[in-house]
Amino acid sequence: MAERRRKFWGWGYEDQGPNAEQQKHMAERMAKRFGLDGFEITPPPTEAELNLRAPRVAVPDALKDICSTSTYDRAGHSYGKSFRDGVRAFERNYPNPFDIVAFPRDEKGLVRVLEWCDSAKLAASPYGGGSSVVGGVEPPSRGDYRGAVSIDLLHLDKVLEVDRASRAARIQGGVLGPALEDQLRPHGYTLRHYPQSFEFSSLGGWIATRSGGHYATLYTHIDDFVEALRVVTPRGIVESRRLPGSGAGPSPDRMFIGSEGTLGIITEAWMRLQDRPTFRAGASIPFRSFIKAAEAVRQISQAGLYPANCRVLDEGEALNAGAGDGSESVLVLAFESADHPLEPWMKRALECVADHGGKIPDDAGKTRTDKEATHEGAAGAWRNAFLNAPYLRDTVIGMGMVSDTFETAITWDRFAEFHRQLMEKAREVVARVCGKGTVTCRFTHAYPDGPAPYYTVLAPGKKGSQVQQWDEIKAAVSDLLIKLGGTITHHHAVGRDHRPWYDRQRPDGFATALKAAKKALDPQGILNPGVLIDPD
């Protein structure tokens, strides 16, 4: 049987995504929405259309069996899955591809690849699922590297050990979301970490980028699920102890969590698991105003109730997701448990909702134990739209649209004004750059001290200028959100794309310390150069 291949230029497997008729339908709908005549849909690139630069370095004989120089592998690993990446792929624009893609079969193989890169002064970029939307997996565009190697961890895809008493498992870093859950399911466990990239992102990638997952409150980032790490660095392997909690010095794990491949490559992690939930209670609650819904979220977040879902969609997002008619915001609220029915939790949360004018549906909040509970109604519609979005985006790119997101977090005291200014700025710059377009917002996560708002831009672009158009929009909103005190990313990571703003956000003294730490672990600066920090 021929191996199912992933698209080198976009999201999913080659047999997935909208067909020609669906694409036509999408284009018609989009044209109508923006009052345009129609779109010419550029087809995705083929390998034959690419004429990649010849590899600048030869694979040593000892590594030949785990390295590839094929166009498919090189092109597929040279971009992540951001809008910029998609546009560049559709433009057949691959001026700086990786020279070699390595597929080590195990940690030993990875160490050999890294030793080679270190001795030959080659940039080495770890690759998990390749779903970076911030330029986190591409080769460096600067520096005196003799070549660039992408290290794909796809063979490190096993759950190695399950500890039932502690509800934890030792898992290899390269495993993708579905394969991870498949291996945990027979034990009755789940990691329950579902970023939008779930299908094509890896455990090691989630940890390296502080991925944001399923839980809208409490356990938002992957960080808290990490019990211990094993990391390969150019100066040896770093392995932390399995501990439920510790106060012995700064956390070793927290230095690697979020290091984006610049300090080492995560080969294994002991992860805290969840029992598979059997009780669910949920409701989708319309609100007249986004800000009122946000106030309800604030109250719920500060009440110590810890809902699994507590996401607000603004009017436009609700409409796009099929969860509203475009006149109201929607709060998607849900509790889950493997241990107990959820009526008291839901009842109290709905009281908070009522305090802020949410219109509580009659059927809200009853605990359900059937598996369909997460797949129905407005919440289900939102979930499907959420997981489908990356598939549709490639078509939107082929149509010449500008379609991307920016996301942040801010404390509650500043939120309303922050949001107002960001929306105003985003709409202004979208109108200026694209003529028209929409900007919508949802909360992805909520904390007692503030929300994580997530903004989506959709606008008709100009083929050949899509990247520049988006870059102009992105720069304007990023300048503003950094000025107003937000973070340049709540859960998309820094990569290369966020560097100018991260460099402003990050305290200088911490940059100094982080650079020194990098220099100690990666003296040649070969690991993912250009991402996060520059070696001195």
Added chain:
Amino acid sequence: MAERRRKFWGWGYEDQGPNAEQQKHMAERMAKRFGLDGFEITPPPTEAELNLRAPRVAVPDALKDICSTSTYDRAGHSYGKSFRDGVRAFERNYPNPFDIVAFPRDEKGLVRVLEWCDSAKLAASPYGGGSSVVGGVEPPSRGDYRGAVSIDLLHLDKVLEVDRASRAARIQGGVLGPALEDQLRPHGYTLRHYPQSFEFSSLGGWIATRSGGHYATLYTHIDDFVEALRVVTPRGIVESRRLPGSGAGPSPDRMFIGSEGTLGIITEAWMRLQDRPTFRAGASIPFRSFIKAAEAVRQISQAGLYPANCRVLDEGEALNAGAGDGSESVLVLAFESADHPLEPWMKRALECVADHGGKIPDDAGKTRTDKEATHEGAAGAWRNAFLNAPYLRDTVIGMGMVSDTFETAITWDRFAEFHRQLMEKAREVVARVCGKGTVTCRFTHAYPDGPAPYYTVLAPGKKGSQVQQWDEIKAAVSDLLIKLGGTITHHHAVGRDHRPWYDRQRPDGFATALKAAKKALDPQGILNPGVLIDPD
């Protein structure tokens, strides 16, 4: 009015602690307990008895108004509050005192002191409440420092700003627990972080040492309450952004949290607050066996209920705390909320308790809204014993006893065997070193993946040899717990006393990175030398 002074040699103010009659009573009880004839109680030292080495360095004129070289200040700052510290104080043994104690009035003053230390190559040790039990505040015993300065942050004791919407406050690092709560109370808030040292420990100290607080589950360490930090280092001030959550690189705060004064001195923090709880539900539940109680804690910890208290006392601890008759373990279970009554939470937790044979009292679990709820019954007895313990310890030291603790954390799969071996080893070495004595255990905190057990040793010692006796016991149990996979400290920090074991526990690669980070922020290695890491 004369200023109320703290004892330079022990816990509390000079007017606090057991009087002569109470001490006599304690000694009689202790003699009976261990079958001894009685104790001669050594009186605490007086300033006149000490003959401190003359300061090795002179205070510059510009700093004279904020520096002291008095015997009281120098002796009082040269030790923390561990058993070793107390014994050395009672022995009038101060061979290596600080040369100078600085009391900067504000951050600017602190910067001036640090600049002086850096230029004159003086060791600089931050001092908050001075409650370290791991040798974290004393002067270095090695290194080519020209002198040693203790920097006491007592004047940095204000809540500077309260953000009601986000439920957070900007607070100075030197504020002690009671003054902090006094300033938050009028706003209806509390930090609700009550380590045993609460009365004489500071916010900055809690953060620098990853202090363990009130909550037995979920928010155990101070770490999660830190929203942003401001830290003075020899290479400038590092200030992080106020963010409810972020995924922009490794957390800057997490590098300083647990750095124990070796990377910088925390002058301010934005802290996440709690509403003052108004609902409480609690129960003290006897169990036939400690291990059975532990199993109940495991189930509760994995159920997503998040009790504020979930502490098991073994038979001996329960007896000592007046919470049992010595034949049974006791689980102290409590829920608290400022938002909602707690019956459903408590009901489900009690079901877990019943699953493991806990004997549920008739009055268990009713939600109370009166302020006395935390002060009654076995839970109240335990609470009082907990807060009183440090006052009594000085008397025990004067009697020549050996009285100290060790604490750790371990995953559930290893806990039962780990605990069995540790108890066996501790009892064996206590018997060998002291002839007789008791070892008891409680859980201070519990996680889904494991508990934090805390062991207390009480044994008749030999005056003149108490420190060596304890050191021998401590080394034996520490060797074992590190060998069996525990952490050398769950919440007491590393300091100097835990260094030999921390150095084994800490991954080498992380040590390399941390040293490099320190070198970058503190090139001369003046900050708290000997604690946590050695400069290269």
